[in-house]
């Protein structure tokens with residue numbers, strides 16, 4: 001074996017395994033299998049035009065060299081991004097730990113109590129600091145969170161008599177530029193009218209339903225918004241505030257003014273800048289709006305024994321599941337980053353956060369005093385960490401700053417703003433002073449005034465306590481925090497324990513070599529708005545990744561800006577919208593979507609101002625071409641797009657796809673391909689070949705970015721030539737096409753840091769390794785399908801009986817025994833497995849996707865478990881629900897309890913197959929009660945005693 005070939009490490013199947021597997025599925029060669037799976041007319045004629053793969057060692061030295069082309073300056077640009085210090089204990093035990101970063105979204109609560117608790121901490125931290133009643137478990141970035149606030153408030157107007165027809169939304173001119181751009185993007189298709197202005201002169205007139213303020217303002221001014229909020233309330237205008245989380249340790253919380261929503265980013269709580277992301281944004285609001293909150297909320301409930309247990313609250317209500325009634329499409333969020341930020345608060349506690357905020361503030365005051373001593377004027381009357389300084393010669397100052405590796409925010413010809421942060425020391429302040437002195441030709445020694453005045457005005461000084469809960473006051477030594485992190489980690493099943501065969505989620509290997517560079521400061525410590533000449537390494541990497549993805553999809557251009565698949569869908573549809581408008585066909589607003597589509601598709605279409613028309617699927621799970629034809633003809637003159645997942649969400653390569661895409665084009669529509677299933681295409685076919693015009697790719701599925709327990713994600717869109725001009729830009733650093741739409745996410749290249757992972761994945765595998773990965777993903781799926789034959793029926797297959805890279809197994813027949821699909825999902829936990837995807841896209845089924853990274857031994861263990869469960873189902877009857885499936889999962893506490901009242905043995909409960917014994921994973925709670933938790937919603941850390949009374 002060539003021990004340097006990455007493909008052999010990434011792909012779990014070896015040459016040796018092939019004969020057995022091919023025999024099981026009844027075919028002679030791998031090529032024959034692929035021939036039977038993918039229709040001939042869409043097969044690529046040539047191999048991918050990508051270089052050969054490189055070894056892990058070569059990749060690491062390559063990215064190391066590349067990183068040297070990034071210049072790490074001391075950056076005081078601010079604008080929502082600040083250098084922060086990741087505590088090493090968090091970096092090592094969470095960011096660099098597959099136990100945390102390879103976990104999936106915590107849908108299976110019984111094996112996810114660890115990250116659920118970490119997220120509850122995050123929510124509590126956000127609620128406390130913002131002064132709000134309820135917070136979600138993260139959004140994608142501050143600007144998209146602000147857009148979510150704008151649309152949520154728009155949506156709840158219907159509850160306010162006076163606001164029925166109000167469409168105006170006031171935005172303070174002190175809003176961050178990227179947030180303003182996002183609000184523009186998101187408001188326009190919905191008919192929301194943005195009015196940007198000064199909050200002090202705002203007239204609160206009838207037509208406004210809401211307002212958005214920035215706290216502190218983009219150049220650092222701290223306003224007391226109490227009166228604004230009060231007046232807004234009397235006019236029934238709802239108020240949202242975008243707030244800096246660290247400043248809230250010292251500043252009056254927006255909740256105390258009575259605002260409706262507070263959003264922001266937690267980046268400065270220990271998350272690397274990463275040239276734009278990923279970072280966790282937050283969204284906090286009033287209990288009144290709990291059913292309208294975008295994203296996921298973690299809440300407390302109880303398990304079968306009445307013990308407290310956490311789970312995603314109101315979870316089936318996740319916004320996008322409302323399909324075309326949704327007001328948000330958020331699915332993947334920023335769990336890993338939220339876990340880290342929450343842990344930062346756990347580690348520092350309220351006193352630590354105050355210390356950090358005070359340190360930042362004190363340095364800012366020192367700098368101000370010093371600059372004033374030089375005769376410069378500082379313009380903010382009240383500030384936290386950012387000052388606005390009038391200077392005489394910006395160009396000269398800039399030149400000197402650059403010589404000293406410093407970035408400031410050059411506002412205009414005679415003002416700069418300077419934002420300080422946790423990583424700034426007194427000597428850094430001196431260097432800043434030195435730059436100003438040199439620009440003024442002053443040669444004195446630098447000295448600081450001993451006395452520094454208070455500059456946060458009285459009403460803005462925080463007087464309320466925060467983070468009083470025990471969890472924020474217990475783990476301040478490294479030993480304690482390390483053990484707390486480990487305690488939580490042990491409750492969660494991640495890829496470092498066993499296969500997670502979630503259909504449509506592609507839980508493949510996230511290789512250590514792909515992950516390592518994320519920890520290097522030449523990648524981590526770079527602000528997204530630095531000049532391009534400081535980020536040659538990043539630009540090289542991002543441009544290469546874009547062209548790799550162009551080659552893989554067959555398209556002309558890529559935008560890396562979207563931070564998730566759903567955001568990619570939205571971005572893609574917005575480019576389609578802009579394309580139609582550019583041709584004078586802005587009336588085209590019909591988006592046809594198959595009934596089996598992921599819920600984010602219709603939600604994204606509605607957000608893009610389109611009307612959803614649902615088309616049927618036939619008995620074989622394919623798009624019903626006759627029905628589609630009828631709908632296309634009916635809507636011909638208004639047809640904007642078809643959204644189609646390929647291979648379909650049913651796990652099938654539909655052979656009529658080319659016919660379908662042609663039909664859409666004939667009627668003037670564009671074809672959007674949902675790329676969640678790209679793992680079945682890479683190197684064998686591509687979206688351009690099937691006739692699509694744009695697709696998103698989930699880099700956190702096909703391209704090896706870990707799921708992080710529910711984020712981060714990256715959802716780039718790749719487009720055909722005609723859509724290229726409309727790719728999104730950024731208001732600070734220009735990106736995208738020549739007729740670019742406004743921003744889709746806050747940072748110019750989205751979550752640049754984790755793009756390194758996909759870049760490494762493609763580079764190390766090379767053309768052949770990528771193609772082989774696809775083939776093996778298809779092989780593994782078909783192997784499972786045939787091993788389960790006789791035990792489970794597979795719902796859909798292609799014309800020649802093959803599955804693509806995943807398959808749907810039917811669990812509905814077991815209802816006659818009283819067994820539901822969730823019982824099987826929970827019973828799999830006793831066997832050490834995470835359930836496949838439950839009830840998507842068909843209720844009562846499991847969708848299994850093994851990926852190429854699993855070994856034959858692991859595939860067999862999974863199949864053995866499924867077959868054993870099938871036998872257990874045969875032992876059950878609908879008359880008696882006291883059985884091993886209904887009682888699953890079984891906890892250690894149950895099995896070791898002195899009393900055992902179940903009609904099967906303890907061994908059968910917990911060690912049903914021999915392999916389980918040597919690698920037992922214990923669910924830490926019994927089955928969670930969804931309904932109870934939703935009725936008694938508790939979404940912050942609450943003393944267990946309070947819960948017990950409820």
Ligand SMILES: *Cc1c(COP(=O)(O)O)cnc(C)c1O
Nearest residue numbers: 331332504564565566598676713
């Ligand atoms: C995962 C998925 C999405 C959404 O992607 P996110 O990154 O979670 O927003 C959309 N469509 C399909 C078919 C998916 O599987």
